[in-house]
Amino acid sequence: MAENSLPPHSRRMGAGHRLSVLVPRPFDGPLDYRSDRPLAPGTLVRVPLGRQELTGCVWDSQPSHLPADFRPPSKGRVIAFEKLRFITGVLEHVPPLPEDLRRFIDWVAAYGLSAPGMVLAIALRAPAQAGNMKPAMGWVRKAGPLPESLRLTPARKAVLAALESRSPSSTAMLSEESGASAAVIRGLANAGVLEECLMEAPTLTERADPDHAPPTLSDEQAEAAEALVAGVEERAFNVTLLEGVTGSGKTEVYFEAVAACLRQGRQVLVLLPEIVLTAQWTDRFERRFGIRPAIWHSELGQKTRRETWCAIAEGRQQVVVGARSALFLPFAHLGLVVVDEEHENTYKQEEGVLYHGRDMAIVRARLVQGAVILASATPSMETLVNVQKGRFRHEVLEARHGAAQMPEISLIDMKENGPERGQFLSPLLCESIEERMKAGEQSMLFLNRRGYAPMTICRACGHRLQCPHCSAWMVEHRRRRILACHHCEYTQPLISSCSACGAQDSLVPIGPGVERIHEEAQARFPDARLLSMASDTLTSPTAMEEAVRKISNKEVDLIIGTQVVAKGWHFPDLTLVGVVDADLGLGGGDLRAAERTMQLLHQVAGRAGRGTKPGQVMLQSYAGDHPVMKALLANDFISFMEQEAAQRRPGFWPPYGRLAAVIVSAPKERQAEELARLLAMHAPRGEGIQVLGPAPAPLALLRDRYRFRLLLRTRRDIALQPLLRRWLDGAPRKNDARIDVDVDPVSFM
CATH class of the missing domain: 3.40.1440.60 (PriA, 3(prime) DNA-binding domain)
Structure with a gap:
């Protein structure tokens, strides 16, 4: 039992x-x-x-x-x-x-x-x-002679022979090894020849070999790897930022720290920002260490999850790669935590229990006196400030690995070289794609927007199709023939008449999504082999693995994708990246909008020219004078981050201050607003403390709940938690109203 x-x-x-x-x-x-x-x-x-x-x-x-x-x-x-x-x-x-x-x-x-x-x-x-499961049970042969009445058929002999080589064995194991049916095995048990017993947890017959296939590192890589290995060998808590340009071989470098941890007999956790990235990463791991690591994410089946969890708890599983939830696994001997692409906002859990995977990875390692490696080509400002203050160590890879060079980046001024009406690809970009196709090279079009069009409007009355449960536009997904809300997942079939005025065939899509860019590319390049890469077209690691295989085998000429194509992929024949809307993400009042856009575009640009052929990146933009565009053209990420820091420091905005969002929600707008105003009246006050709001959240209606937001901002030396606890413990509770707290918010929606 x-x-x-x-x-x-x-x-x-x-x-x-x-x-x-x-x-x-x-x-x-x-x-x-x-x-x-x-x-x-x-x-x-x-x-x-x-x-x-x-x-x-x-x-x-x-x-x-x-x-x-x-x-x-x-x-x-x-x-x-x-x-x-x-x-x-x-x-x-x-x-x-x-x-x-x-x-x-x-x-x-x-x-x-x-x-x-x-x-x-x-x-x-x-x-x-x-x-809730019964433990695994197996069969062993009872001691003593066989019953005289037992007729030894060939199938029964095969079962007994199989038990001699491996005992105990489950019914499935015996059946597979002997070729006998389960009924034959049960018959031997009924005859008193076999008896059931508890099977021990399986031990790993293969262990990752730290010396299986050591890489040939450049002098720069070897120096960084030596520093990371030293951090692991200290057997004490420490954090190192491994910063390196895209294509510099950061993964191979931190694999040396993984090898050092394995030699110590300790376990390793590697966090990736998206589960779809596990396919290519595990291939690289297997080439280096000889076996595949355990994978942990929400798509695993229940049986695999249970077996993996127990193997980790018992120390039988050495290396785990997974999403942020892998932080809560019961490691027996954790020695190293790697956070790959540490700048990614997907590490922030935005629903239920709110936490940031990168920050909590550091806490997890500190509790076991382990080492942490944060890897990124575009580190977050929080991490860079910790480096500047001496809290984190810093290793830098300034050159791409081997003969690869950084791509040439150019800007297409859409005010002068824009496409024809109803189109979204500049003629200059299309000409470059055609040149790459003639040369047998691959291209990529990037647009961080799912679906066919982000908005649908009635040209008769101007009505915009909005989600009935959220203050968000319905997004057309033409392939699936639905309209979808990307916030609450509400969907409805495509309609032909306006729900406001009843006009027939008056609904028109406004703006492009990747589906619309795919449609335009098909029309412009009819002979090209196209592949879409988006979270709603590649919904599992298996689907992503197949897409990677096609690209690697040069079965694809043009990749069209959202942000999933920006993270860590290595496609040696991809030489051109075209960003359809480089300005997307710069608008709104988001504190980190410019930083986030810079990181995303820098990462997607880094997909070009990772092999021996030179790469080119073309940014379609209407805002060429924006600091983000200037920094991208100059390939000067650090100067851009210094400018961002200079803007945040005087007002003690993160990371120079602390921030917590308090979101009040209720089924009725007036109810939410009244509670938010009551909270504001009793807000904490004092030097270095400021409460902003209440104000309607940018997404004022979400899943049928009206939302108001307050922001608590403090100096860095003031602890948020006791302030919040005293403030909210005395807050009145209103029937269906709810108060949610987001410490260190990433999203402001």
């Missing part, structure tokens, strides 16, 4: 031990239960809660490991021991949560003012399922 139920005699009055158990529910802390025996913190148990039964974790009594500013308020009244409910079972065959993971869960909850139980829920998804 996977779970041991407590016997009835243990439930007599006064018997047992008081346990603190954290459950995956939005409570302030652990709940108290009774047990017939003491259980160590980390033990997973089944407990009653109301009419439900949940998987919880025996928790530490006091979060003394948290900084004083982070500690939640002390627990309320203590329930009398005799009134406590008993736990109902212990998950005996599931590894406990290690101490450092429990401390990490407390830290994430306290930092982001989240309920610790909801953070625990992230870590419990796999073991909670494992607890």
Whole structure:
């Protein structure tokens, strides 16, 4: 059995031990239960809660490991021991949560003012399922002679022979090795020849070999690798920024640190910003270390998740590559955390428990005295400031690997060289694509906008199709023949008449999405082999792997994609990148709009010319004088970031100050606004503290809830958490109104 139920005699009055158990529910802390025996913190148990039964974790009594500013308020009244409910079972065959993971869960909850139980829920998804499963059972041959009445058929002989080479074996294993059916195996059991037994967890027969295929590094790469290896060999907490131009071989360099960690017998976690990137990354890992690493993301099946989780907890799995949720895995001997493309905003969890994967990766490593490597060609301003202040180490790769050179970047002024009416590709860009096709080279068109068109308008009355649940335009997806909201995922079929005035065939798409660019490219280049790469066309690592295979095998002439094409891909025959709308993302009041656009365009430009052939990047823009465009043309990322820093520093905007968003939402607009105004009246005040708002959020209606936003901004030396806790603990609660807190927000929608 996977779970041991407590016997009835243990439930007599006064018997047992008081346990603190954290459950995956939005409570302030652990709940108290009774047990017939003491259980160590980390033990997973089944407990009653109301009419439900949940998987919880025996928790530490006091979060003394948290900084004083982070500690939640002390627990309320203590329930009398005799009134406590008993736990109902212990998950005996599931590894406990290690101490450092429990401390990490407390830290994430306290930092982001989240309920610790909801953070625990992230870590419990796999073991909670494992607890409901029976452990793996196998067959062994009973001792003693075979029964005289047993007729040994060839199939039965094959089963017994298979057991001699591997015992115990599951039914599936025996059937595969012997060729006998499951009925034959059960027949031997019924005859008293075989008996069932518990199978031990499988051990890894193959381990990553740090010396399998060491690369030939340039002098610059070798120097950086040596510094990263030294950081791992310290066996102490440290953070290093590995900054390198696109194509400089950052992955091969930090693989040397991975090898050093493996030689120490410790585990490695590598975070990637998108799960679709795992295919090409794992291929490179296998070439270097001889085996493929474990993969962890939301697309895994339940069985794989359970087996991987247990292998990590028992130290049998050495290397894990995954999305941000992999931070909550129960590593037994974690020694190194790598955050690849550390600047990416996708590391921020925007729903449920809010946390930033990069920042929490650093906390996770600190709790185990491990090393951290942050890798990027365009580091975030937060990371650069930490380097300047001496908190992080810094290694730089200034040259592309081998004979590859940085691409030439040019700007197409769309005011002078724009396309024909109804088109979106400049003639200059189209001519360059044709030249590359004639030379047998590949090109890419980049537009960070999914679907066919971002807006649909009625030319008869001017009505714009809007989501009925959000203050957002409906996006046309012509291939799927739907209109979709990209915020709440509401969809409806394409319509031919205006819902406002009833005019027939009056709806026209406004602006381009990648589908529309694909359509235009098909018309302009009828002989070209086109491939679309977007999150709604490549929905799994398998689909992305197939797309990468086609590009690598030169089965594609022109790639058309969104931001998924900007991250880490290495296509040696791709020599031209055309950015359809380089100005997209510069508008609005987003604090990081310019930084984010610079990083994205610099990254997508870096896809060109990574082989021996020179690369070219062409930016279509109406804002050639913008600092982002000037910096891109000059290939001067650092100067641009220095200008950005100079603008943020005087007003103590992040990273020179602290910021928290407080979002009030309710089903009725007036209800949300009233609560937001009450909050503003009781907002914290003092030197270095400022509260902005309330104001309607840019996305004022989301999933049928009206939203108002307040921003708490402080100097860097003022802790946000106690300010927020005192402010919000006294806030009035209004029926269906909700208050959400986002510490260190990335998105301002």
